[in-house]
Amino acid sequence: MIKARNYSITKRLTMMNILVSGAALLMACSAFVAYDVVTFRQAMVHNLSIQAQITGSNSVSALLFSDPQSAENTLSALQVAPNIVSAGIYQLDGRPFAAYWRHDRGQIPTVPTIPRGQAEFHRFENGELIVVQRIVFQGEPAGTVYIRSDLQEMNHRLKRYAGIAALVLLACLIAAHLAASLFQRAVVNPIVHLAEIARIVSRDKNYSIRANATGNRDEPGILIQAFNEMLSQIEERERALQKAHDELEQRVEERTKELATINKELESFSYSVSHDLRAPLRSIDGFSQALLEDYADKLDSGGRDDLQRVRRAAQRMSALIDDMLNLSRVTRSAMRREKLDLSAVAKSIARDLQEAEPGRQVEFVIENDLSAVGDSQLLRAAMENLLRNSWKYTSAHPSARIEFGKSRQNGKPSFFVRDDGAGFDPRYADRLFGAFQRLHTATEFPGTGVGLATVQRITHRHGGEIWAEGAVEKGATFYFTL
Numbered sequence: 001m002i003k004a005r006n007y008s009i010t011k012r013l014t015m016m017n018i019l020v021s022g023a024a025l026l027m028a029c030s031a032f033v034a035y036d037v038v039t040f041r042q043a044m045v046h047n048l049s050i051q052a053q054i055t056g057s058n059s060v061s062a063l064l065f066s067d068p069q070s071a072e073n074t075l076s077a078l079q080v081a082p083n084i085v086s087a088g089i090y091q092l093d094g095r096p097f098a099a100y101w102r103h104d105r106g107q108i109p110t111v112p113t114i115p116r117g118q119a120e121f122h123r124f125e126n127g128e129l130i131v132v133q134r135i136v137f138q139g140e141p142a143g144t145v146y147i148r149s150d151l152q153e154m155n156h157r158l159k160r161y162a163g164i165a166a167l168v169l170l171a172c173l174i175a176a177h178l179a180a181s182l183f184q185r186a187v188v189n190p191i192v193h194l195a196e197i198a199r200i201v202s203r204d205k206n207y208s209i210r211a212n213a214t215g216n217r218d219e220p221g222i223l224i225q226a227f228n229e230m231l232s233q234i235e236e237r238e239r240a241l242q243k244a245h246d247e248l249e250q251r252v253e254e255r256t257k258e259l260a261t262i263n264k265e266l267e268s269f270s271y272s273v274s275h276d277l278r279a280p281l282r283s284i285d286g287f288s289q290a291l292l293e294d295y296a297d298k299l300d301s302g303g304r305d306d307l308q309r310v311r312r313a314a315q316r317m318s319a320l321i322d323d324m325l326n327l328s329r330v331t332r333s334a335m336r337r338e339k340l341d342l343s344a345v346a347k348s349i350a351r352d353l354q355e356a357e358p359g360r361q362v363e364f365v366i367e368n369d370l371s372a373v374g375d376s377q378l379l380r381a382a383m384e385n386l387l388r389n390s391w392k393y394t395s396a397h398p399s400a401r402i403e404f405g406k407s408r409q410n411g412k413p414s415f416f417v418r419d420d421g422a423g424f425d426p427r428y429a430d431r432l433f434g435a436f437q438r439l440h441t442a443t444e445f446p447g448t449g450v451g452l453a454t455v456q457r458i459t460h461r462h463g464g465e466i467w468a469e470g471a472v473e474k475g476a477t478f479y480f481t482l
Helices: 009-058 060-064 068-080 152-204 219-294 301-332 342-356 376-393 426-431 451-461
Strands: 084-090 096-101 120-125 128-137 140-150 337-341 361-366 371-375 399-409 412-419 466-470 476-480
Touching: 009 060, 009 068, 009 084, 009 120, 009 128, 009 140, 009 152, 060 068, 060 096, 060 128, 060 140, 068 084, 068 096, 152 219, 219 301, 337 342, 337 376, 342 361, 342 371, 342 376, 342 399, 371 376, 376 399, 376 412, 376 451, 376 476, 426 466, 451 466, 451 476
Parallel strands: 361 399
Antiparallel strands: 084 096, 084 140, 120 128, 128 140, 337 371, 399 412, 412 476, 466 476
């Protein structure tokens, strides 16, 4: 069956035509032969019954006068019927009276019992027909006649019918094959041609090719016309798509040049910020410190306090510049993807934090064997920002717990950093990841408000996202995906 599916449509249609024609002829021949067999069997029974009736009538006098020789002479007349194998006449008590054999004399069979209420009985068994009939004289039974016939004539007849049916079937199959060939020219050839054109178009992507029209309004002709119209539409859309593609490439090239120019300008700006702004800030901070050290005895407490404010402002401006530059580098730096053990990174950061402030009571719970694929420097920066954030916002509590692990959120695996620190008001959660956005004052918790914005850009560059859940004084949990 699977092999037949791989045949061409020509072969399959030819096979279908031959099979259908052959099956129809075979069924017709079978029905005809079956009808003839039934009719012939009925005729055999009828003829043998007549012969039994004639034989019984001619044997009445022999039975009445107990003359077996006369009865055998009557039975010998059956030799003109070559199909009769044997026959016999029986008395009323079932004893054999006379017998006939076409060939060698055999044992006289026991006469079958005729059912009550019937004058005749017949049956087919072992390739023979047996007829048993009562012999009646003046309305009274006088004996029984038994005739056994072979079925050679019927078998010969069936063989002749089988030969004729085979010849007719062969002739019809040849005619069906010729008809299939003519049908192929009219229907199959256009379809085969259409399939070849479709294969060429699919292989070469050349939509300018067209199938040859048949000029007919039959189904193959309509199919070819529709296929050609489809190719025309595809060709037109292909030209439009190619034109749009060329225009898009030109725009991309222009945008790339513009972005390259902007990047150079950003690099120049970053260089200016890094060098031109840092130098004045360092001077302000340095000279303020020099004034405090060299002229402390000449300044009153108000003057010294003002100089301390100048120094803190300069240092904060320097920190803002550093954070702004770091945020810019996160967006523009090239990425090198590799497998990174985030659990090991988290443990390393936790160790550094505890060494920096050994007096704090903070419990770190870090799940083992958590890894991810991404840029190791960016991912370490994200982890450091999140963990330092938790460290900072738990500083007001005498003891704290910071946890790093993995869970399933919104139907996908997510990493998380959780703490039990100051938390935040959920109404302002959308402001957490904005650059220089803070939900706490600098006097409460130091910082510039760039750390979470940096983490968000890192997760976005890794095709992920970050979000937070928390409540005031109930801690915060930051989830992120990569």
